[in-house]
Amino acid sequence: MAPTEKTDLLQGTLDMLILKIVALGPVHGYGISQRIRQISKEVLNVQQGSLYPALHRLEKRGWLSAEWGDSENGREAKFYKLSAKGRRQLTTEEASWNRLSQAVALILDAARQEA
Amino acid sequence: MAPTEKTDLLQGTLDMLILKIVALGPVHGYGISQRIRQISKEVLNVQQGSLYPALHRLEKRGWLSAEWGDSENGREAKFYKLSAKGRRQLTTEEASWNRLSQAVALILDAARQEA
DNA sequence: TTCTATGCATAGGTGGTCTATGGTTCACGG
């Protein structure tokens, strides 16, 4: 109804996106969602209720490490860093994403090879 | 552990893939999963436990219509056809997929614009 | 005859995402 299109994201990609953003350098949670929105040109909009559980999940799996610090505005914020394990995970997920998205593209391109 | 990589698919894309396959012409359920596997070059493997509930879901939403008939082997099989409503839905989902996958690509390409 | 492929189907569990809340501090406008 509203002109705002659904900005939901593709399930299963959130972890990868977060890992990728954090790979660019330490960021706090709120900043991650902002960067995802910016870099994706307002297409991807990560809800806070999705973001924070995801961050905790990734931390629990040892892919991220967290540390409290001060944000650019002098506020308290929890900064995340990518661990070596997280870097490996990111590589895996990127490869998987490429395989799968290319496979989907194959399907969407189909129309030829039909008997 | 096993050398077989996870062939799971991207959540949320199954409906679109099914609609797309059916758009190529009437097929029965089992055939849909085969074609997805073939066209994707063995990358996408739709489990039967995912497929049939999805088909019922799509039918219930009026995007597909079903009809019993005989398969190539002379067996009983339920054939699916795309409805006009389903065709519209497919268009929508394809556009959405393109938007989102391109947005993800933007994130994965990132590394430049950082301050 | 037993196994595999074809074909349909459901039940139950898992897990990620969304919505809805809740709270704090800072800055700005009225």
Next chain:
DNA sequence: CCGTGAACCATAGACCACCTATGCATAGAA
């Protein structure tokens, strides 16, 4: 001076798509 909104964190509850496991039936091959 007070309200509002942005910056920041967080959790609870619900939803829903997908997977695993299982069931059944028939045909053909080993």
